[in-house]
Amino acid sequence: MGEPSRYISQEELSKHNKRGDLWISIQGKIYNVSDWAKTHPGGENPLLTLAGQDVTDAFIAYHPDTAWQYLGKFFTGYYLLDYSESETSKDYRKLLSELTKMGMFEKKGHGVFITLCLMAFLFLASVYGILCCDSTWVHLGCGGLMGFFWIQSGWIGHDSGHYQVMSSRGYNRFVQILSGNCIAGICIAWWKWNHNAHHIACNSLEFDPDLQHMPFFVVSSKFFSSLTSYFYERKMSFDSFSRFLVSYQHLTFYPVMCLARLNLYAQSFILLFSKRKVPNRGQEILGLLVFWIWYPLLVSYLPNWGERIMFVIASFSVTGIQHVQFCLNHFSSNVYVGPPSGNDWFEKQTIGTLDVTCSSWMDWFHGGLQFQIEHHLFPRLPRCNLRKVAPFVKELCRKHSLPYTSVSFWMANVLTLETLRNAALQARDLSKPVPKNLVWEAVNTHG
Structure with missing residues (x-):
């Protein structure tokens, strides 16, 4: 018989979240990437930001299938207790798998x-x-x-x-x-x-x-x-x-x-x-x-x-x-x-971005940013394929009651200016004091 599996809780995993002691979970398996973080091609910042969490969705979004073969040497022997995946994550991973089989990540066009x-x-x-x-x-x-x-x-x-x-x-x-x-x-x-x-x-x-x-x-x-x-x-x-x-x-x-x-x-x-x-x-x-x-x-x-x-x-x-x-x-x-949070990757990426509606002949002007939702969900996807996957992403958002915001270039500018103006008007509220800066403190220091 094989050796019984060992488990740690999410609370225990979350304690390993700093330089020199950096653990992550991928599909419920715990990996110690403390040393790997120093030479990680994407830099140590992404690992530190999601340290002590399950990062499955972020991992599959950023890495091709060939990356899985390198994980074994970082495995701690522990598994995450009560590991589960949301229905949204299941559908997201399924869609990513289907796009991979279709060769969408390899077809870059001209x-x-x-x-x-x-x-x-x-x-x-x-x-x-x-x-x-x-x-x-x-x-x-x-x-x-x-x-x-x-x-x-x-x-x-x-x-x-x-x-x-x-x-x-x-x-x-x-x-x-x-x-x-x-x-x-x-x-x-x-x-x-x-x-x-x-x-x-x-x-x-x-x-x-x-x-x-x-x-x-x-x-x-x-x-x-x-x-x-x-x-x-x-x-x-x-x-x-x-x-x-x-x-x-x-x-x-x-x-x-x-x-x-x-x-x-x-x-x-x-x-x-x-x-x-x-x-x-x-x-x-x-x-x-x-x-x-x-x-x-x-x-x-x-x-x-x-x-x-x-x-x-x-x-x-x-x-x-x-x-x-x-x-x-x-x-x-x-x-x-x-x-x-690594557990709501799909949700955070969709509600934190918006698409810009445009005709295909204007794609050169936007450089792929017109499909920002799709790009954030599938950052390795070649620009020429973003328009093709947009209907699938929109359907997935509809299924899970998530916003899929797509507006014209003009309206995107309007919304941005409205956001800036609202914050500007709040900043003008002089009834709310602000911290004094160092110059103010130096001028007003007594004794």
């Missing part, structure tokens, strides 16, 4: 090739206009083309970060560095670190970095309590300065989005020159150097400083469309405080 051709055209047109034309208006248009060039590089960088868009991992890595670091000046390592955290903790005010834009924007009055960002490991202080900026956030939203790339540049350098472990740090830095050589050099060919500034502003402003798109899918959706 989208990558078309995107690369479009990027090449936009870049060459912009360079040609600067080098071969003297018209100020042409130079302004070239700035706009550069902005659209960056948008398309962002889409393919996003795709290559979620699944292999090329024939090999080496080529896929090349596309990541090319589209992110070399073309856009954004560290792909920073993006993956940030984006993985966003997916795992979708719309958690404390764990999702995509909602942590204090002091410029808040999507909920819950931020007025000065929440802690567990991603950035700091307190998000809502002081008098934050209150002032937030009070007008619905008016400053679009202007700030026009300059949002400056923050991404800063975050890239902060990560690369920090003590945090960054895979392939040398490649990342070299890629950024390529960007900071070719872009300033191209700008320098413009005839005067006025046109140079105009070109930079135009390219940044057009790319601001993409930064707005990043916000539309989540700002007006349901938010919560605290860590995510």
